[in-house]
């Protein structure tokens with residue numbers, strides 16, 4: 001049986017509204033999911049919300065509602081914005097769902113029965129916004145080393161997970177599977193952290209009530225991170241439906257931000273080892289986005305909502321910009337000027353104009369009906385075909401390496417070749433000479449065929465655009481019925497089909513808009 005391609009995003013805390021940072025990971029995951037579907041693979045794409053923990057409980061308290069009411073209210077902000085961004089997740093997990101709690105309780109019971117969980121006294125620091133425990137030696141100027149905010153003293157009897165027992169197995173696994181933690185610099189970080197020595201982790205809280213009660217001690221709730229990580233297996237019915245679980249697990253890739261690397265590359269794999277489950281194939285930690293050169297934060301007041309940018313630029317331009325501009329894995333800076341520049345150069349000009357020009361010429365010279373090509377190729381035709389064959393290979397390699405900007409560069413190089421072909425073959429000159437009718441037919445056909453391939457290439461990144469080009473090309477079926485590599489072969493456009501130029505895909509934008 002062919003295994004389902006399984007991609008996840010972190011589950012987001014419901015104490016804040018979604019912003020361009022959370023949307024970044026989600027859009028990337030969506031593009032990856034759509035690309036694998038385009039290749040005809042079965043895909044399971046998971047996102048959701050992390051609804052327990054002290055941070056959420058406090059946000060609810062400040063707003064005068066129960067934590068559950070707060071979560072119910074906040075979750076709609078996530079589902080709404082994901083819908084607007086055309087996020088095609090197959091499931092949305094909420095950690096307050098009964099199924100999640102059931103799986104989490106069964107899982108922790110299993111570890112307890114095995115002897116991997118024991119009772120001890122915890123005394124140390126806790127950062128509520130990050131929901132992280134810290135040793136006194138880890139604090140920086142008495143503050144959280146991760147976010148720089150105040151930490152609180154915690155002293156209570158907790159259950160601990162024997163993380164230290166897994167150090168060697170973790171190191172062996174990372175060594176044997178170089179792709180497991182990526183990019184490379186993150187892998188090195190994880191390795192040196194493990195080598196410094198892992199300490200057992202507190203995985204329950206006694207003085208908190210907002211969480212999943214432990215099955216073996218109902219007076220304590222699960223530590224929010226232990227609960228949250230289990231979303232990746234509760235969403236696919238671990239311990240409930242073994243066949244379903246086996247068809248989807250292990251995850252092909254957990255996409256995360258760099259600040260939650262240790263949870264995903266150390267604690268989570270150790271939890272899975274303790275439960276005798278296979279590890280995810282890859283944990284990929286990306287960098288952070290800054291806004292006009294500054295860290296995005298509430299106190300700075302520079303947090304950007306995806307809605308704001310979608311209103312200005314449109315959904316597909318949004319999706320394109322973040323994948324094209326940032327090198328996945330590294331930090332990157334968002335600026336409006338830069339986004340407007342990319343919109344005009346890449347989308348309005350290179351893509352939008354090319355599609356309009358090609359389709360307008362078919363309308364002008366052949367009444368919209370695409371002619372048959374003569375079968376003879378000159379140098380320009382051959383160069384175009386070669387570019388078309390090359391781009392699919394390049395895109396596949398880049399997508400396999402999660403190098404989204406490289407995939408888009410390859411597609412835009414291809415669009416450059418198509419634009420060059422349009423200029424060089426100059427259909428407008430051929431149209432002046434009746435003796436060149438046959439050549440004009442071939443040129444028009446080739447241009448349209450190049451546009452068909454463009455629709456498929458951009459589809460995972462810009463679904464509306466891919467669909468929009470497809471319908472302008474006169475296809476009455478869904479573009480989603482066509483899969484790579486077969487659909488990427490040259491010459492599949494049916495001659496005789498009628499195309500229409502339609503409205504511009506990306507009307508030019510004035511600077512400073």
Ligand code: ME8
Pocket residue numbers: 009010011012013014020021022024025050228229230231255256257258259260287288289290296
């Ligand atoms: O950490 N740039 O949730 P969270 C890029 N609930 N990505 C950013 C970003 C930025 N400026 N800000 C946030 C949690 N992100 C836990 C996760 S998973 C089992 C539990 C993205 O709401 C990035 O993916 O704080 C980061 O990892 C995630 O949002 C953190 O979301």
